[in-house]
Amino acid sequence: MTDGERSGLSRLLLRLPHLRPALSSASSDPTIRDFCEGYDLAWTSFIHWSGVAGPRAAGLAEEYRQTIKELEDEIAIVVLLRAEIDPDAALRAKE
Numbered sequence: 001m002t003d004g005e006r007s008g009l010s011r012l013l014l015r016l017p018h019l020r021p022a023l024s025s026a027s028s029d030p031t032i033r034d035f036c037e038g039y040d041l042a043w044t045s046f047i048h049w050s051g052v053a054g055p056r057a058a059g060l061a062e063e064y065r066q067t068i069k070e071l072e073d074e075i076a077i078v079v080l081l082r083a084e085i086d087p088d089a090a091l092r093a094k095e
Helices: 005-017 017-026 030-049 055-082 087-094
Strands: none
Touching: 005 017, 005 030, 005 055, 017 055, 030 055
């Protein structure tokens, strides 16, 4: 596992505690590892642009925030389906 994959997985485990068992089990899957690396890159970009002044930076920070949310949703669905857990039921339990 690369540093980016490991960092992304760690962030996901913290942000999606209801998926920790399924994420941990799926972490050896190359697709999940790719998602983890992309998630880490999105967070790194969000943190960077959040610390820069100006309307362009604010817009980019918001785009990355939205990308992070979309990745979380997509990763949750993929991980739950691979664990053969109904994503709708799992997401309802989260709320």
